[in-house]
Amino acid sequence: MEVSKVVSAINKATEKGISELYLVACGGSLVDMYASKYFLESEAKKVVTGLYTANEFVHATPKRLNKDSVVIVCSHGGNTPESVEAAKVAKEGGAHTIGLTHNQDAALLKYSDHAFLYEWGADSDVKNNPMAIILGITVEILNVTEGYEYYKAFKDGMEKINGIIKKGEKLVEGRAKVFADKYQNEDLFYVLSSGASYGHAYGFSICSLMEMQWLNAAPIHSGEYFHGPFEVTDKETPFILMMNEGRTRTLDERALKFLNQYAEKVEVVDAKELGISKIQDEVVEFFNPVLFYSILCVYREALAEVREHPLETRRYMGKVAY
Amino acid sequence: MEVSKVVSAINKATEKGISELYLVACGGSLVDMYASKYFLESEAKKVVTGLYTANEFVHATPKRLNKDSVVIVCSHGGNTPESVEAAKVAKEGGAHTIGLTHNQDAALLKYSDHAFLYEWGADSDVKNNPMAIILGITVEILNVTEGYEYYKAFKDGMEKINGIIKKGEKLVEGRAKVFADKYQNEDLFYVLSSGASYGHAYGFSICSLMEMQWLNAAPIHSGEYFHGPFEVTDKETPFILMMNEGRTRTLDERALKFLNQYAEKVEVVDAKELGISKIQDEVVEFFNPVLFYSILCVYREALAEVREHPLETRRYMGKVAY
Incomplete structure (x- = not known):
């Protein structure tokens, strides 16, 4: 699925535009989200972000979570219990959920309004790996909600990084x-x-x-x-x-x-x-x-x-x- | 100086109320701020928070920083160059700065709109130590801007914790x-x-x-x-x-x-x-x-x-x- 279409669809479904992006995962998948947290904390004037290890998101869910929030949950195997639970909690909180996984039968998909089945392995272009996909979603969210001055430069960078x-x-x-x-x-x-x-x-x-x-x-x-x-x-x-x-x-x-x-x-x-x-x-x-x-x-x-x-x-x- | 008076004064001086609380320091002083970050990320529906090691705040200053932001900078000796610089950057960005230090001659005070000279040592009540003071400021900010349901319980906890x-x-x-x-x-x-x-x-x-x-x-x-x-x-x-x-x-x-x-x-x-x-x-x-x-x-x-x-x-x- 194309990142820009997903983000645009979610943004249209919100009342006042996407207001939060929560990044939720465990271990290596959480690591893949850090660049997005850093990007939004640095560049955004309106959109708020939060990075959570899944079980903390489940047990200490941010009160800010609402129906205009987006929650990305990433799990390579897609069945990590606390990551699946986090997606469930996000949906119950009314948020829009995006699931990323390498497993098409992942339990995570059950609670994902939108899903990206990503490529993996040394032969894949990094732009199709989770870190780049999540960063791409994040940049799209910023651009669609409040505009991002260097959007074109970012897209250009994404084309260059694999080489x-x-x-x-x-x-x-x-x-x-x-x-x-x-x-x-x-x-x-x-x-x-x-x-x-x-x-x-x-x-x-x-x-x-x-x-x-x-x-x-x-x-x-x-x-x-x-x-x-x-x-x-x-x-x-x-x-x-x-x-x-x-x-x-x-x-x-x-x-x-x-x-x-x-x-x-x-x-x-x-x-x-x-x-x-x-x-x-x-x-x-x-x-x-x-x-x-x-x-x-x-x-x-x-x-x-x-x-x-x-x-x-x-x-x-x-x-x-x- | 009394925490509630400082927060109230700052809030009155903002256009629409305090919108961000940035927590900026290095090492042990940064550690003292983590509880406040966790508190706001969990409890706030409006106020946004960010936790930064000082030199990253200086070199990758969040674009969100504005005249309704509060930036707390804490430095025990009060002369850590990047912490002093961070307070300067915050002031130049129009934000309200609160400096915490144990040194009344600290360079940090030059860029602090409000200052807390805190107590230190095994004999001091922990409510007068930086972690508790910063948490107290944070809770006041939440309470004064959007209300905090458990404000009284929190104040009561602060009286009990030293015992x-x-x-x-x-x-x-x-x-x-x-x-x-x-x-x-x-x-x-x-x-x-x-x-x-x-x-x-x-x-x-x-x-x-x-x-x-x-x-x-x-x-x-x-x-x-x-x-x-x-x-x-x-x-x-x-x-x-x-x-x-x-x-x-x-x-x-x-x-x-x-x-x-x-x-x-x-x-x-x-x-x-x-x-x-x-x-x-x-x-x-x-x-x-x-x-x-x-x-x-x-x-x-x-x-x-x-x-x-x-x-x-x-x-x-x-x-x-x-």
Whole structure:
């Protein structure tokens, strides 16, 4: 289904236009929503946004939720109980629900007024992956409700990002192997970023490292690093820094300068060096996490191979009751 | 200065009433604001909120910021450059600024339309500490703009919380020593919580453990735990679980059940057991982090003593350029 048609249909069905966009999911799917939260908090003058892990949305539902709200719920398998329940709660609250899933038989679809069955896998164009679809919906909502000055630039960026990623993936292939060899025996990583990409610092920590590699990990916002976290910095502790292009780059640069002086195990993934600047200045920052997701997949695959710990290995998820 | 008078004065000076409350700070001061963000996101139907690490607010200032916005900036020493700059940016954007600091000569005060010089130290009533003051301002803003059904219950809770804390601190004194003895040689802790207290899971990680003890640490939202992070759970990894009273307790209980089955190093700090239920049901959840802050201070002091690493020890903060 086409994003602009869905958003336009919902907006017409509201009384005064879409007033809220709630982004609700768990784990990796929640990570895919962070860029949209950042975008709206930065760009919107009217539309309100909220980002919720599904079970908190279910048990502490925002009182603001109303019939002019849109709630996007994303679940890869589409049957995560609290995500399905969140969509149900949203519908009961009168909101318009949009479900995203990779499973056409998902229970989530039962409570989705509109649904996107997204593509998945290394061969798919990233614009058809959930992070880009959700960001696309978000930008459409802003544009249709209050107008978005850089709408065309954003659409243009969406056409360019997949090509940038494909080149970037090749560029880091060798580096990722060096990284994996060098850090294969580490048991902890800190992952730094800022702006639209902070969600992916969280995502790489909890999904790629903790879930898929059983490694200890924690995200640190580059701006927050200097207000507590940096005291653990030493020559033994590994840091991965995802440097954004755009307004918050200066925060990442400050972290880099410090790390270069006091740490020794520092891996930098720089969106600017990877060619993201082909996208227009005013919108480029929102594409950083789309790039980082794919690029960091190359790193995690290299790490999984050297560590002989396949990315699919689980001990609890889907194996025990919880 | 009295909170209600300040809020009332600001509200009268706006065109249509206060429309946004931005919460802006760094590190520990930002942690003190999380409960307010959670409160407004849950309870408000009109007032919008945003929580920002100061340097991101400076470089990616929300376009929504306007002359009817209130921006609270908190800085203990009052001279953190990006916090001072954030207050300046807020004023330039036409917003009403409220500065909180422990330093009467703070540069922050230069850009604060209203200021609260707060008390600090173990002897002060927590209602005069920044977390409670900011929460008090937030509740006043909601009440004065759109009304808050449980305003009286909240005020009553604020009168009760210090007494609950004093009893709780005595109750955990022995436990904290056992905890410190048992875990003195650990180099990593995961800190779990949910709802209004997630900010303090973050705060205990980055301030108490990383900054003050140079220990590795990461916060995990109890709801997110099952969607990635729990794969690192084993009998060797230590977890601290702060169990809330209120709507999100069920999320914490689910985490506890899993931890009891698959982990062995689990320290539970339970607000309910510590007597928080004396506060009315509809507002009790917002007081959990106020309690947890003080209670976890007992734990960190015990840990600092056993580890012979005083809480004031720094290697970078205030010692090197950054």
